Amino acid sequence: MRPQVGDESISIPLTLDKPQVNGKERWRNRLYMATGAGAIALFLDVAYLIGSGAGLGAKLIVCIVLIPSVASLIIRHIILEEREFRADIMEQLANDYRMALSDLWGIYRIESTPPYVCYFKTGGRMGIFIHANKGSKVGNDTPQAVFDHYEGYAYAMREAGRRGIMVAHIDYMGVIGKDERVEGLNEDLANTENTSLRDDVLRPTYENLAALQEHATTPGDVYILATTKGTGNYEDLHEAAIAFKAALCGNANWASASYMPPREIGALAKKYFALQMFSASDAIRQSTGQVNYRRFLRPTRIIHADGTTTPIQ
Known part of the structure; x- marks a missing residue:
């Protein structure tokens, strides 16, 4: 029954087993x-x-x-x-254009209060999503400042690692929630004594900045701190998240860091997985239709010195 070198044919036994078909x-x-x-x-x-x-x-x-x-x-x-x-x-x-978070991240429950701990299906893991706003700190572009920034980032990673907490990083481009810097500007505006400057110049400027912020794309980072299988618990995760946030803003050059509630995790999932542009129905319809690959899908070929080609089947 086993094919041998030089055989021109092989014997196929008859069977009553039901064949597997696609x-x-x-x-x-x-x-x-x-x-x-x-x-x-x-x-x-x-x-x-x-x-x-x-x-x-x-x-x-x-x-x-x-x-x-x-x-x-x-x-x-x-x-x-x-x-x-x-x-x-x-x-x-x-259900087109709609997908549960449990199907994307493997999350089956998210707490409704900070730090919004997420419970994953696999291995009894827990996790916390942190949104770090890169922002900009004027004057922190010197070589020493850059070194201090990455040293602070490494310190944040060590704070999580020594508690047995893993860290996943998403380089995110988008708007999640509100920028704390704009809220700080409004607080300073209330303390401005010059009424003409406050009402005629600063207030319209800040309102326009807030309106632009709602539609603009700003850089940021999302960090997922999660327990690993067999290590870490709720207290370790919470302590690691607090230390991680403090190191990002205090030692590194991030402007702010905040816990992400379920709504913002959902917004991140829509952006990250392109859910608003992906249609499962269209994908199924196209995959089951008749598609001609003749023009853009070809087998690998060997190009010889004389210009002739030999396809590899």
Whole structure:
């Protein structure tokens, strides 16, 4: 049974095992069955029309209405399983562009109060999402400042690591929540004694800045602190998150760091996974359609010195 070098053919044993088929082959088999059922119905239709002794009206009712209707119902609902496919499609269309966080991050519950601890499905892990706003601190671009920045970042990582907490980093471009710097400007505005400067210059400027912030894309970082399997607990995770935030803002050059509530985690997921631009229904429709790859998908080829090519099949 084992093929040997030089064999021109191999023996394939007969088996009664049900072969494993993919979705396309399964659908093709169902179409064959539907065609066969339709042929049988047509044969019964013609046989009854010719051989029955009933009147012409009864023959027309049976041949045109009864037999085709029964055959159609059998083909649609038993062979092709139309009801099940229709229910799946309607559910897919209803949930298009919508996906649960549990399907993306593996999260099954998020606490509603800070630090918004997330509980993952795998390994009993817990995690906290932290949004660090890079911002800008004027004058911190000297070599020493850059060194201090990365030293502070390393210190933040060590604070998490020594508690057995892993850190995942997402270089995020987007707007999550409000920028604390704008809120600080409004607080300073209340202490401005020059009313003309405050009302005619600063207030409109700050309001315009806040409006632009809602639509602008700003750089930031998202850090996910999570327990690893068998190490770390709730207290270790919470302490690591506090120390991590303090190191980012105190030692490194981040302007602010805050815990991300469920709403902001959802906004991050939409942006990160491009959920607002991805349609599962369109993807299914395109994947099951007829696609011609002739123009843009070719096998690997060897290009010889004389310019000829040999495809590698």
